[in-house]
Amino acid sequence: MSKPVVLLAEQLSPATVDALGPDFEVRQVDGTDRPALLEALAEANAILVRSATQVDAEAIAAAPNLKIIARAGVGLDNVDTPAATKAGVMVVNAPTSNITSAAELAVGHIISLARHIPNANASMKAGDWKRSKYTGVELFEKTIGIVGLGRIGTLVVDRLKGFGVNLVAYDPYVTPARASQLGVQLLSLEELMAQSDFITIHIPRTPETTGLIGEAEFALAKPELRIVNCSRGGIIDENALRDALESGKIAGAALDVFVTEPPSNRDLLDQPNLQLTPHLGASTDEAQEKAGVSVARSVRLALAGELVPDAVNVAGGIIDEYVRPGIPLMEKLGQFLQGLIGASPVALDIEVHGELARYEVKALRLAALKGFFTNIVTEQVSYVNAPLLAEERGLDVRMNVDEDSDEYRNVLTLRATLSDGKTVSVSGTLTGVKQIEKLVGINGYSIEVPLAAHHLVMVYSDRPGVVALYGAALGEAGVNIAGMQIARDEEGGQALSVLTIDEPASDELLARLRDAIGASELHEIDIVES
Numbered sequence: 001m002s003k004p005v006v007l008l009a010e011q012l013s014p015a016t017v018d019a020l021g022p023d024f025e026v027r028q029v030d031g032t033d034r035p036a037l038l039e040a041l042a043e044a045n046a047i048l049v050r051s052a053t054q055v056d057a058e059a060i061a062a063a064p065n066l067k068i069i070a071r072a073g074v075g076l077d078n079v080d081t082p083a084a085t086k087a088g089v090m091v092v093n094a095p096t097s098n099i100t101s102a103a104e105l106a107v108g109h110i111i112s113l114a115r116h117i118p119n120a121n122a123s124m125k126a127g128d129w130k131r132s133k134y135t136g137v138e139l140f141e142k143t144i145g146i147v148g149l150g151r152i153g154t155l156v157v158d159r160l161k162g163f164g165v166n167l168v169a170y171d172p173y174v175t176p177a178r179a180s181q182l183g184v185q186l187l188s189l190e191e192l193m194a195q196s197d198f199i200t201i202h203i204p205r206t207p208e209t210t211g212l213i214g215e216a217e218f219a220l221a222k223p224e225l226r227i228v229n230c231s232r233g234g235i236i237d238e239n240a241l242r243d244a245l246e247s248g249k250i251a252g253a254a255l256d257v258f259v260t261e262p263p264s265n266r267d268l269l270d271q272p273n274l275q276l277t278p279h280l281g282a283s284t285d286e287a288q289e290k291a292g293v294s295v296a297r298s299v300r301l302a303l304a305g306e307l308v309p310d311a312v313n314v315a316g317g318i319i320d321e322y323v324r325p326g327i328p329l330m331e332k333l334g335q336f337l338q339g340l341i342g343a344s345p346v347a348l349d350i351e352v353h354g355e356l357a358r359y360e361v362k363a364l365r366l367a368a369l370k371g372f373f374t375n376i377v378t379e380q381v382s383y384v385n386a387p388l389l390a391e392e393r394g395l396d397v398r399m400n401v402d403e404d405s406d407e408y409r410n411v412l413t414l415r416a417t418l419s420d421g422k423t424v425s426v427s428g429t430l431t432g433v434k435q436i437e438k439l440v441g442i443n444g445y446s447i448e449v450p451l452a453a454h455h456l457v458m459v460y461s462d463r464p465g466v467v468a469l470y471g472a473a474l475g476e477a478g479v480n481i482a483g484m485q486i487a488r489d490e491e492g493g494q495a496l497s498v499l500t501i502d503e504p505a506s507d508e509l510l511a512r513l514r515d516a517i518g519a520s521e522l523h524e525i526d527i528v529e530s
């Protein structure tokens with residue numbers, strides 16, 4: 001069998017390939033070479049990128065076998081996550097891999113700006129010895145404004161504290177209590193612009209933050225202001241920055257990120273009081289190794305059909321070891337329920353009874369939906385797009401979690417409500433040290449049958465001799481019965497037989513069985529392993 005193809009579209013740490021291991025065919029492509037990328041995507045099951053590869057809707061459409069887009073870093077601006085979600089493709093990043101490196105670069109730029117290190121270096125390399133020209137300023141007792149008190153902003157705060165500075169911040173999504181816990185005073189953007197000697201930016205680029213610092217904001221600044229952006233290009237308006245530097249409105253700036261990368265606007269880049277790095281925030285051995293190993297782990301999980309903690313478009317969250325075995329069981333119950341109803345329900349109740357109720361079980365909801373839609377849509381169904389498929393069909397999905405369970409330690413039940421108000425349900429559990437997956441209920445009938453690949457569910461009026469009838473029909477067709485359980489509502493009432501069989505039953509055999517026992521319901525239910 002051929003190995004899944006993992007495409008490396010950018011320069012990643014060698015630790016990435018080591019962490020992927022031998023189970024994949026690893027291919028390299030230059031993600032910035034568009035035709036080569038689209039061609040390579042045709043056979044890819046996974047793609048690993050940094051920030052230079054555009055994984056947009058066109059790229060995703062060119063990759064019919066793609067299961068996961070892994071960003072070896074933080075920012076996902078180059079990945080069309082909604083398009084990936086629609087196509088059932090998981091998107092993951094490595095959210096904490098490079099935050100220390102990015103924070104350290106920002107602090108480095110602040111110190112370099114204060115002491116003219118890059119310009120002094122360049123001047124000496126050119127043969128000069130100019131001491132007074134490069135007189136700088138101390139950080140001690142200066143006001144430093146942090147825009148964005150998230151992961152990186154907080155690390156910058158921690159690192160700057162040792163310099164004896166006054167720390168202020170602008171972040172409308174952080175509470176004053178959290179800020180004061182960090183030893184930072186929250187201000188409005190205008191106040192921060194007016195009071196700061198240094199500003200460092202650590203926010204995502206969104207429609208709200210694009211051009212956040214422009215002409216109007218620079219108009220409020222002190223002439224001593226030095227501003228650093230190691231987050232995303234365009235948060236500082238590049239034309240307004242050029243004007244502020246050129247006119248001496250502010251003292252200096254440092255940029256690691258640009259609207260277009262690589263940038264070409266020389267009128268900005270050539271400003272003498274602007275220091276530059278080519279998007280180096282994450283470019284350390286440590287960050288690259290952490291990012292590569294982290295996404296390699298996510299790729300392994302995703303290609304094994306498992307939920308991935310770092311997925312950004314899957315609502316499964318962290319999955320406890322106790323919950324994990326319930327996921328494949330719930331997926332199978334989803335398939336089983338679909339096989340029982342063979343129609344589109346209006347509501348789906350997902351019930352978790354027993355000790356499992358003490359854990360985070362959101363992942364079971366995804367598993368139920370994935371199983372339910374697996375055999376009824378042509379597109380790939382994954383944990384990613386299963387909730388979307390439910391939403392598109394107007395399916396009312398409800399989750400009911402309850403610690404009480406009578407007979408078993410845990411019981412998972414899926415209950416569909418059809419448009420005529422009728423309900424159909426199936427329950428399952430895991431038993432013994434081997435955690436055997438068993439069906440323990442169908443439409444309120446108590447049974448106990450291990451789940452298998454092929455099942456027959458028959459409903460008929462309770463009377464002697466029925467087992468012999470269906471046994472004979474199956475025997476004549478050469479279909480072996482592997483397991484069987486019979487239940488009934490009352491003597492002489494409705495009876496239900498569940499059989500596990502070694503191979504699927506043909507339509508002809510199903511018709512014969514129906515006639516032989518006078519079944520009011522007969523379902524052949526096949527479970528596809530995902």
Ligand SMILES: NC(=O)c1ccc[n+]([C@@H]2O[C@H](COP(=O)([O-])OP(=O)(O)OC[C@H]3O[C@@H](n4cnc5c(N)ncnc54)[C@H](O)[C@@H]3O)[C@@H](O)[C@H]2O)c1
Pocket residue numbers: 074075076095098099102147148149150151152153170171172173174202203204205208209230231232256257279280281282283
């Ligand atoms: N230069 C690099 O190589 C490099 C490396 C890593 C991360 N980054 C970038 O750094 C940025 C920050 O990363 P992070 O991991 O700290 O993100 P984060 O999500 O942890 O924090 C972002 C913070 O920004 C705040 N925020 C959001 N909108 C805001 C607004 N309109 N005004 C003010 N604050 C706002 C949020 O409340 C949050 O606290 C991201 O853009 C990321 O892509 C760059």
Ligand SMILES: O=C(O)[C@H](O)COP(=O)(O)O
Pocket residue numbers: 050051052072073074075076098279280281282283
């Ligand atoms: O968002 C990020 O992780 C950083 O901007 C780093 O991007 P890079 O992986 O292209 O260096």
